[in-house]
Amino acid sequence: MTLKVENLTYYYTNPEDYLFKDVSESFENGTMYAILGQSGSGKTTFLSLLAGLDTPKNGNMFIDDKQVKWSNLTNYRKKTVSTVFQAYNLLTYMSAYENVKTAIKISTVKFDNEKKAIIDALQEVGLTEDLIYKPVSKLSGGQQQRVAIARALVLNHEVIIADEPTGNLDEETTNQIVELFKEIAHKDNKIVIIVTHESEVAQASDVVYTLRHRKFERSA
Ligand SMILES: Nc1ncnc2c1ncn2[C@@H]1O[C@H](COP(=O)(O)OP(=O)(O)OP(=O)(O)O)[C@@H](O)[C@H]1O
Secondary structure (H helix, E strand, O other): OEEEEEEEEEOOOOHHHOOEEEEEEEEEOOEEEEEEEOOOOOHHHHHHHHOOOOOOOEEEEEEOOEEOOOOOOHHHHHHOEEEEEOOOOOOOOOEHHHHHHHHHHOOOOOOOOHHHHHHHHHHHOOOOHHHOOOEHHHOOHHHHHHHHHHHHHOOOOOEEEEEOOOOOOOHHHHHHHHHHHHHHHHOOOOEEEEEOOOHHHHHHOOEEEEEEOOEEEEOO
16 A cells, blocks of 8 residues: 655744745655654644544545545544554553553444454553553553554554653663554555654664754665
């Protein structure tokens, strides 16, 4: 699958003050992408367009050659893209199992064996059985991020987007989470796009973009 953007332009209030203009890039499955850039350069804004959470001032987005309608992003969010955040955004009073189950409940995905799908996703991210029924508030940051990744994986969407997913984690845990994202791209054949300011994440990625001077530069 290819996720393609064409002439993407975004500004908040003043068109002269655009964050980026006429960005045209393609994202392919089996590939991990990092997006770097100074604070305030517009990385999260760019990601919110790819995640179907906001619409650009101009430009188009395509899945393979099918145009995504900006006027109806619900379908795109339900079927194509899953997002992982820096602050995990889990329901902390619920267990890992229940967090993943809730994601299924609010989606359109149906499983013959839902319990197996949930446990498979939690095992894929390396959570052991003794952890998956505890409230996630009792888990470490790295373990909580694994739950958030399992929640994104269970729906089997083609595009996994992550905004500073290792921003709250120590170096060793960061490396483990980066390896996990790499496996998701390379073994599960997904498109993985990560906004980061960390060099470990960029070094592990197949392609690195930097948002600099309001332009995207590709450096790998
Ligand atoms: N809702 C908004 N209204 C107006 N300006 C905004 C809004 N959200 C963000 N901005 C501005 O747009 C610019 C880009 O913000 P964005 O969060 O995309 O940057 P970023 O590169 O992700 O930054 P960081 O690395 O600090 O998270 C910033 O100058 C920010 O202040």
